[in-house]
Amino acid sequence: MSRLSRDDxxxxxxxxxxxxxxxxxxxxxxxxxxxxxxxxxxxHVSSKEELLVEVVQRAxxxxxxxxxxxxxxxxxxxxxxxxxxxxxxxxxxxxxxxxQTFLNEATALGESNRQAIVGExxxxxxxxxxxxxxxxxxxxxxxxxxANLAATFVLSILNAIERWYRPDGRVDPASLTNDLHxxxxxxxx
Amino acid sequence: MSRLSRDDxxxxxxxxxxxxxxxxxxxxxxxxxxxxxxxxxxxHVSSKEELLVEVVQRAxxxxxxxxxxxxxxxxxxxxxxxxxxxxxxxxxxxxxxxxQTFLNEATALGESNRQAIVGExxxxxxxxxxxxxxxxxxxxxxxxxxANLAATFVLSILNAIERWYRPDGRVDPASLTNDLHxxxxxxxx
DNA sequence: AAGAGTAACAAACGATCGTTTGCTATCGGG
DNA sequence: CCCGATAGCAAACGATCGTTTGTTACTCTT
Numbered sequence: 001m002s003r004l005s006r007d008d009x010x011x012x013x014x015x016x017x018x019x020x021x022x023x024x025x026x027x028x029x030x031x032x033x034x035x036x037x038x039x040x041x042x043x044h045v046s047s048k049e050e051l052l053v054e055v056v057q058r059a060x061x062x063x064x065x066x067x068x069x070x071x072x073x074x075x076x077x078x079x080x081x082x083x084x085x086x087x088x089x090x091x092x093x094x095x096x097x098x099x100q101t102f103l104n105e106a107t108a109l110g111e112s113n114r115q116a117i118v119g120e121x122x123x124x125x126x127x128x129x130x131x132x133x134x135x136x137x138x139x140x141x142x143x144x145x146x147a148n149l150a151a152t153f154v155l156s157i158l159n160a161i162e163r164w165y166r167p168d169g170r171v172d173p174a175s176l177t178n179d180l181h182x183x184x185x186x187x188x189x
Numbered sequence: 190m191s192r193l194s195r196d197d198x199x200x201x202x203x204x205x206x207x208x209x210x211x212x213x214x215x216x217x218x219x220x221x222x223x224x225x226x227x228x229x230x231x232x233h234v235s236s237k238e239e240l241l242v243e244v245v246q247r248a249x250x251x252x253x254x255x256x257x258x259x260x261x262x263x264x265x266x267x268x269x270x271x272x273x274x275x276x277x278x279x280x281x282x283x284x285x286x287x288x289q290t291f292l293n294e295a296t297a298l299g300e301s302n303r304q305a306i307v308g309e310x311x312x313x314x315x316x317x318x319x320x321x322x323x324x325x326x327x328x329x330x331x332x333x334x335x336a337n338l339a340a341t342f343v344l345s346i347l348n349a350i351e352r353w354y355r356p357d358g359r360v361d362p363a364s365l366t367n368d369l370h371x372x373x374x375x376x377x378x
Numbered sequence: 379a380a381g382a383g384t385a386a387c388a389a390a391c392g393a394t395c396g397t398t399t400g401c402t403a404t405c406g407g408g
Numbered sequence: 409c410c411c412g413a414t415a416g417c418a419a420a421c422g423a424t425c426g427t428t429t430g431t432t433a434c435t436c437t438t
Binding site (some may be wrong): 004036037039043044121149 | 384385386387388389
C-alpha cells in the first residue's frame with residue numbers, strides 16, 4: 001500500500017457520504033475505507049465538514065461546466081434544452097457519488113457554505129427556466145404552461161435519476177436522454 | 190402544560206426528522222421540542238428507531254389509501270392518472286413532515302423495517318406504471334414511450350414537490366395538479 | 379548519504395449520543 | 409377519597425463522536 005493523496009481521501013469520502021449520508025459516516029468509517037485510522041485522516045484535511053464542502057463543490061463545478069458547454073452548443077432553445085439534459089445526465093452518471101452527495105447532503109453543510117452552494121444551484125436552475133422561457137417566446141414551445149413550473153418539472157426528473165438508475169440496468173444513457181427530452185417536449189400522449 | 194400523548198411525540202418527531210434528518214435529531218432535541226427531557230421520551234416509545242418507523246408507516250398508509258381511492262374513482266386510465274396525481278399532491282401538502290421523512294429518511298431504517306417500506310413503495314409505484322400501461326393499450330396515450338420510464342418521470346416530479354413547494358407561495362394545489370397532469374400528458378410543446 | 383517533511387499510528391481528550399435507573403408528583407378509576 | 413398507574417425529572421451508564429497530541433517510520437530532496 002502506497003501512501004494516500006488528498007484526492008484519494010475526498011473521493012472515498014464522497015463514496016461514503018453518497019452511500020450512508022454525511023451524519024451516518026464517521027471519520028473512523030472513512031479511515032476504514034482507506035485502510036488507515038480515523039485520526040490519520042487529519043493529515044489530509046482539517047475537519048469533517050471540509051470533506052463535505054470539497055465533495056459538494058466538486059459536483060457543483062461539474063454541473064456548472066456542463067451547463068456552460070450546453071448553452072454554447074446551440075442558439076435554439078430546444079437544442080439547448082436537450083444539451084442541458086444530456087449534460088446533466090452525463091454528470092450524474094459519470095460522477096454518481098459526488099452528484100448524490102451534492103443533491104442529498106447539502107443540508108448538512110454549515111450555514112455559510114450551504115448558502116454558497118444554494119446560490120450556485122439557483123444559477124444552474126435559472127438556466128433551465130430561461131431556456132424554456134426563450135422557447136416559449138420564440139414559439140418553439142407552447143405558451144399556456146408556466147416556464148418556471150415546467151423547468152421545475154424537468155429538473156425534478158433529472159435530480160431523481162440517481163435514485164433509481166443502475167449502471168448495469170437495461171436503460172442506457174443515450175436513450176434515457178432521448179426519452180426524457182421527448183417526454184419533456186411531448187408528454188405521454 | 191398538560192401531559193403529552195404518544196401521538197404528540199410521534200408528530201414532533203416527524204417535524205424534526207423532516208427538518209433536520211433522522212441522524213441529526215437527538216432524543217434531547219426531541220425532548221426540547223416537547224418541553225420535556227430527552228430521557229422522558231422513553232415513557233412513550235421504546236427506541237429512537239421506533240419513532241422513525243411510526244412516522245414512515247403513517248406516511249405509507251396515507252399514500253396507500255390515497256392510491257386506493259384514486260383507482261376506484263374511475264375506469265379510464267387518464268382519469269385514474271389524474272386522480273393518482275391529485276391524491277399524491279394532497280398527501281404531500283397535507284402531511285408535509287411525514288411525507289418528507291418517508292421520502293428522505295427511509296434509508297436510516299434498519300434492514301427489515303426498510304425492506305417492508307420499500308415493498309409498500311414498490312406496490313404504490315407499480316400502480317402508476319400499470320395505469321400508464323393501460324392507457325397505452327387503450328390508445329389514450331401514445332405508444333412509442335416506455336410505460337415504466339414515463340411512470341418513473343411522473344413519480345420523480347411528484348416526489349420532488351416537497352423540496353420546492355411552499356404553502357405560502359403563489360402556486361395553489363389545484364393548479365399544480367392541473368399543470369402537472371397537463372405536462373405529463375402533453376409536455377411543453 | 380543525510381536531513382527535512384509528513385503520512386500514519388497509538389492513545390487519549392471532552393462532548394454528545396441512545397438509553398436506563400430510581401424517584402417524585404400527578405392523574406384517573408374504584 | 410384513596411390508590412395504582414405512569415409522565416416526567418435528575419442523574420448517570422457505556423459507547424461513539426470529531427478532534428488533538430506525541431511519536432514513529434517512510435519518502436523525497438539535495
